[in-house]
Amino acid sequence: MIAKAVxxxxxxxxxxxxxxxxxxxxxxxxxxxxMLKALTWRIGLSVLLFLLLMAGFATGLLKxxxxxxxxxxxxxxx
Numbered sequence: 001m002i003a004k005a006v007x008x009x010x011x012x013x014x015x016x017x018x019x020x021x022x023x024x025x026x027x028x029x030x031x032x033x034x035m036l037k038a039l040t041w042r043i044g045l046s047v048l049l050f051l052l053l054m055a056g057f058a059t060g061l062l063k064x065x066x067x068x069x070x071x072x073x074x075x076x077x078x
Contacts (some may be wrong), residue, residue, distance in 0.1 A: 002061055006052075006053075007049070007053070010045060010048070010049040010052075014042055014045045014049070016039060017038050017042035017045065018038075018039075020034075021035050021039040021042065
């Protein structure tokens with residue numbers, strides 16, 4: 001349960017950085033670096049989330065659902 005909360009918090013932080021980068025793109029001066037810093041944070045958080053997900057799957061802390069999108073088709077020969 002805690003792992004899911006951490007993943008959701010990371011996604012919300014990534015979306016916040018993306019939104020603030022868009023805001024700074026539209027409203028800041030030309031020589032401002034706030035947009036660059038916001039998008040750099042977004043990339044860093046995305047990479048960190050990816051690494052945490054890989055570590056979670058490798059250690060067994062996170063397990064995939066194994067939900068099949070399509071029902072397997074079996075072919076029988078007569």
